[in-house]
Amino acid sequence: MNTGTRAAELPAETMTLEAEARPGTDPTGRDRSSAAARLLPWGTSIALLVVWELLSRAKVFPSEIPPVTEIARALIKLVPTHEFGASLLATIEQFVVGLLVGGVAGIVLGVLLGAVPLLYQLTHYLLDFLRFIPAVVYLPVLILLLGSTPGVGYVLGAAGAIWPMLFQTYYGVTGVSAILRDTGRVFGLRPHQRLLHITLPAVSPFVATGLRIAASHVLVVVTAVQIISSVAGLGSDIAAYASNAVYPQMYALLVVVGALGVLMNFGLERLERRQLHWHTSYREAGR
Amino acid sequence: MLSVEHLKKSYPHSGGSLEVLRDISFTVEAGEFVTIVGPSGAGKTTLLRCLAGLLPRSGGSVTLTTSGRVVDSPPPEIACVFQDYSRSLMPWSKVGRNVEIPLKNKIRERGKRHEQVERALREVDLDGFADSYPWQLSGGMQQRVAIARALAYRPEFLIMDEPFASVDAQTRADLEDLILRVRHDAGLTIVLVTHDIDEAVYLGDRVVVMSGRPTTVVDTVTVDLPRPRSQIATKALPRFAELRTEVLKLITRDGAEVTA
Incomplete structure (x- = not known):
């Protein structure tokens, strides 16, 4: 089952591949090419923004797409306000709570399913069905049950985090090498010691990948929940600005949400490393 | 003493069952070095996993006669060294920790535990490597870590599954002599499985020759070579050549029967 997904979700070896793929016999040539390689993406990004600015100023774009400079001005004005701070905090809070609750639940369930084959056999049709239901479809029910409260964000955020964590953990637990498990048993380690010294460390690369997938899911879910319902956060502000046609502010908040995603990914990558x-994947990079 | 009587092992296999071990009986006396050779696919690893209590038997018994204990789960008297060192060592733990973790239940006191780790690493000439990660070491050194881990555990029986099959020839010879030395120093009883006839004769007091699958014991050859053994002197003895021919004949004769 799921071999395709599994391969795709394995901790990627791409880090080392990228490092090795870099050209470089001649040290100066290597410096030049790597500096160029580093500058190029910045160049294209800036070029695109300039094109956007020009097209918008030339009225080629409709008025719903304001010039970049206007968005930047709106962002600078928006950031120091109290409302922005409160929304940012609310989004981060829902994100953190959702990821924490869903992540921990996913790990615990994944370890259980991996350790007790019967449990997996009994439930895996159900799990395979549930994992593909987008978390936001539960939104109407939750709004009815909880109203437009941060609780909705917590619950749906957790629902977005639990599946990648559960399946990654499960793959990790079932993938612990037989020799390593034999080693733990031969040397008389008790079950909790085997869990602590063998299973959990062996599973951690899978959990790390799961965590990165989960984090991006949670950010999507939390923001979407806020946009659709009126649960407080950056999403609900985006919706409010959009429905009142205050476009520069709306785009400014999009930039903030995007920046949150980048920061989160950067932080998780650092932690993982x-x-x-x-x-x-990290041996060469580490030393 | 370790006594194996009429050991059988079958695996369920596409409706029927796959018979791997048909009837294995032999004993290992205290202090003895018994090597087990057989053609590839003879279920050698299956046999060792049954001996170590890692695999439930389909029939027969494995008994530790000193304690009268029947081996149904891994007993504290037995330690193992596996073939694939890269997967039997924990890459997330340093060398010292790899050796120390199995001692947690045997030695409660931390200082004593560390002493034992130090001593075991010294025995395999790895003092000073406790703070390295296993993957920073060469294959031969990693296998020495695995040996140190087994030694630190102070077992009565050391069970080794083709421990030198994944290293180059020179390292292999060094590791063979290392295991002979530590065995002498620690007074260990060793059961070692190999597919290499020279290795089986060079290391063992007795060689148990196994047939192809379904596996039985073809014969047992007593190795009357003097100790201490040496890669050069021992292997140059006419008796060494005779013994290895004897073992080879047993294996190929059985092979001929199987294919006939």
Whole structure:
């Protein structure tokens, strides 16, 4: 089952591949090409923004797409306000709570399903069905039950986090090498010691991948929930600005949400690199 | 003493069952070094996993006669060294920790545990490597870590599954001599499985020759070579050549029967 997904979700070896793929016999040539390689994406990004600015100023774009400079001005004006701070905090809070609750639940269930084959056999049709239901479809029911409260964000955020965490953890637990498991048993380690010293570390690269997938899901879900319902957060502000045709402010908040995603990914990558320094993907990078 | 009587093992296999071990009986006396050779696919790893209590038997018994204990789960008297060191060591733990973790239940006191780790690493000439990660070491050194881990556990029986099959020839010879030395120093009883006839004769007091699958014991050859053994002197003895021919004949004769 799911071999395709599984391969795609495995901790990627791309780090080392990229590092090796870099050209470089001649040190100066290598410097030049890597500097160019680093500058190029910035160049294209800036060029695109300039094109956007010009097209918008030339009225080629409709008025719903304001010039970049106007968006930047709106952002600078917006950021110091109290309302923005409150919305940002609400979004981050829903994100963190959702990821934490869903993530922990996913790990616990994943370990259980991996350790007790019967449990997996009994439930895996159900799980395979549930995992593909987008978390936001539960929104109407939750709004009825909880109203437009942060609780809706917590619950749906958790629902977005639980599946990638559960399945990644499960793959990790079932993938622990037989020799390593034999080793733990031969040397008389008790079940909790085997869990602590063998299973959990062996599973951690999978959990790290799960965490990164889960984090992006949660950010999507939390923002979508806020846009659709009126649960407080950056999403509901985006919806409010959009429905009142205050476009520069709306885009400014889009930039903020995007920046949140980038920061989150950057942070998780750093954490992963530090915690998994022993893993084959990070060995070279670590030293 | 370890006593194996009429050991059988079958796996369920596409409706029927796959018979791997048909009838295995042999004993290992205290202090003895018994090597087990057989053609590839003879179920050698299956046999060792049954001996170590890692795999339930389909029939027969494995008994530790000193304690009268029947081996149904891994007993504290037995330690193992597996073939694939890269997967039997924990890459997330440093060398010292890899050796120390199995001792957690045997030695409660931390200082004593560390002493034992130090000593075991010294025994395999790895002092000073406790703070390295296993994957920073060469294959031969990693296998020495696995050996140190088994030694630190202070087992009565050391069970080794083709422990030198994944290293180059020179390292292999070094590791063979290392295991002979530590065995002498620690007074260990060793059961070692290999597919290499030279290795089986060079290391063992007795060689148990197994047939192809379904596996039985073809014969047991007593190795009357003097100890201490040496890669050069021992292997140059006419008796060494005779013994390896004897074992080879047993294996190929059985092979001929199987194919006939």
